[in-house]
Amino acid sequence: MDRIDTDENKNNNYVRHEEAEEESSCRFFKSMKKKVCDFAGPIIVGAGPSGFAVAACFKSRGIESLILERAHCAASLWRLKTYDRLRLHLPKSFCELPLMPFPAALPRYPTKRQFLSYLDAYAAEFGLRPRFGVAVVSAERDASTGLWRLRADSGEEFTTRWLVVATGENAEPAVPRIPGMPSFLGPALHTSAYRSGEAYRGKRVLVVGCGNSGMEVALDLCDYNAIPTIVVRDTVHILPREMLGQSTFGLSMWLLKWLPVRTVDRLLLIVARLMLGDTARLGLPRPKLGPLELKSLTGKTPVLDVGTLANIKSGYIKVRPAIKRITEKGAEFVNGRIEEFDVIILATGYKSNVPRWLKESDLFSEEDGLPRKPFPNGWKGQNGLYAVGFTKRGLLGASLDAVRIAQDVELCLQGRE
Numbered sequence: 001m002d003r004i005d006t007d008e009n010k011n012n013n014y015v016r017h018e019e020a021e022e023e024s025s026c027r028f029f030k031s032m033k034k035k036v037c038d039f040a041g042p043i044i045v046g047a048g049p050s051g052f053a054v055a056a057c058f059k060s061r062g063i064e065s066l067i068l069e070r071a072h073c074a075a076s077l078w079r080l081k082t083y084d085r086l087r088l089h090l091p092k093s094f095c096e097l098p099l100m101p102f103p104a105a106l107p108r109y110p111t112k113r114q115f116l117s118y119l120d121a122y123a124a125e126f127g128l129r130p131r132f133g134v135a136v137v138s139a140e141r142d143a144s145t146g147l148w149r150l151r152a153d154s155g156e157e158f159t160t161r162w163l164v165v166a167t168g169e170n171a172e173p174a175v176p177r178i179p180g181m182p183s184f185l186g187p188a189l190h191t192s193a194y195r196s197g198e199a200y201r202g203k204r205v206l207v208v209g210c211g212n213s214g215m216e217v218a219l220d221l222c223d224y225n226a227i228p229t230i231v232v233r234d235t236v237h238i239l240p241r242e243m244l245g246q247s248t249f250g251l252s253m254w255l256l257k258w259l260p261v262r263t264v265d266r267l268l269l270i271v272a273r274l275m276l277g278d279t280a281r282l283g284l285p286r287p288k289l290g291p292l293e294l295k296s297l298t299g300k301t302p303v304l305d306v307g308t309l310a311n312i313k314s315g316y317i318k319v320r321p322a323i324k325r326i327t328e329k330g331a332e333f334v335n336g337r338i339e340e341f342d343v344i345i346l347a348t349g350y351k352s353n354v355p356r357w358l359k360e361s362d363l364f365s366e367e368d369g370l371p372r373k374p375f376p377n378g379w380k381g382q383n384g385l386y387a388v389g390f391t392k393r394g395l396l397g398a399s400l401d402a403v404r405i406a407q408d409v410e411l412c413l414q415g416r417e
């Protein structure tokens with residue numbers, strides 16, 4: 001085994017060797033020698049906030065890790081796939097990663113740019129240098145060596161004793177099948193490709209989906225004098241972002257320390273009704289379960305209103321029920337109404353890509369690519385497999401996972417696990 005002393009592996013502490021060519025059905029390997037990196041520490045797949053959080057926790061315990069990232073930059077979701085007006089939905093105190101608070105000078109809800117600067121500073125502080133442009137296409141435990149073996153799209157392979165999955169709940173856009181969609185003659189895009197309403201001035205835009213992204217994109221379209229219509233397929237909880245001078249999220253967390261979830265839900269809904277009125281009258285009926293109970297049972301996040309509702313009330317944003325079918329020029333809704341649109345924006349969320357590349361089904365469900373066990377028990381699998389950032393609890397959940405994982409690997413290294 002040759003150690004190659006490049007700057008890259010000095011930083012990343014991995015050992016590369018060339019395995020003797022094996023009999024392989026893969027033509028690629030028949031023509032060249034296989035490159036394998038045997039890494040002594042944990043390998044983290046994904047250089048988003050979760051990957052960074054766990055790498056920093058490792059570093060603080062003297063454990064060197066290797067981060068593999070398919071994109072050519074860190075935090076690719078935030079950097080490349082989010083709209084310009086995005087701010088953290090939750091106050092910064094609930095979004096900071098372990099071991100480094102946000103600068104005090106930042107506003108309560110930092111902008112996307114400020115959040116990215118924080119992540120860049122975080123990487124610099126902990127010396128995190130991911131290997132970019134490395135998409136992991138398969139990972140499997142080799143029972144004979146007890147190691148996880150990862151393969152990248154380049155054909156490069158990696159082995160490790162500890163595999164940390166940090167590819168996120170939002171790895172790929174979720175695009176539902178809507179009857180007639182291929183017949184639509186105008187542009188149709190997912191919110192991951194939407195940057196601002198600038199390109200849609202004066203256009204009739206159908207926004208499909210009423211989660212935080214759909215609501216905010218509709219608001220953004222208003223700001224650019226587009227004509228947005230939002231589809232509300234069934235029910236949605238809309239809450240003011242702030243209540244009684246506090247963030248609604250912070251207030252809820254505080255109340256939950258003293259009161260049962262259903263009581264807190266009742267209080268939230270009373271205040272929301274006083275502040276926002278009856279949203280059902282606007283075409284936005286509320287689910288039967290309260291917002292916090294629904295979140296804990298299904299992971300469905302309430303919408304925190306940042307101004308969209310005022311535009312719905314004024315009639316600037318129109319609300320329509322579920323789509324029956326898309327036509328060449330627009331859509332037919334389930335109430336029989338047919339309307340024309342110039343553009344369709346799918347605010348239909350994201351999904352995990354874990355089942356596509358991880359050959360394992362104990363920790364992760366093959367159906368949705370999320371841990372089978374609910375929070376707080378979904379971070380640890382068998383044989384050195386870990387999940388960070390799959391709690392449906394945003395950055396706060398990722399931070400909790402990261403600390404636990406680093407503790408666990410440290411115990412293992414000390415021979416106490």
Ligand SMILES: Cc1cc2nc3c(=O)[nH]c(=O)nc-3n(C[C@H](O)[C@H](O)[C@H](O)COP(=O)(O)OP(=O)(O)OC[C@H]3O[C@@H](n4cnc5c(N)ncnc54)[C@H](O)[C@@H]3O)c2cc1C
Pocket residue numbers: 045046047048049050051068069070071074075076077078082086087088089090094095134135136137166167168169170171213353357388389390393394395396398
């Ligand atoms: C619009 C929007 C706003 C949000 N706002 C908030 C908020 O205010 N507060 C909050 O707490 N949460 C928020 N979230 C939730 C969000 O999921 C987290 O903020 C955060 O991005 C999750 O970090 P992550 O590292 O787990 O996943 P990601 O940020 O998605 O990072 C995963 C990384 O893994 C890489 N990757 C994926 N597959 C592979 C592969 N096979 N090989 C190599 N690399 C791979 C991806 O390229 C990506 O860089 C928001 C999400 C969205 C979409």
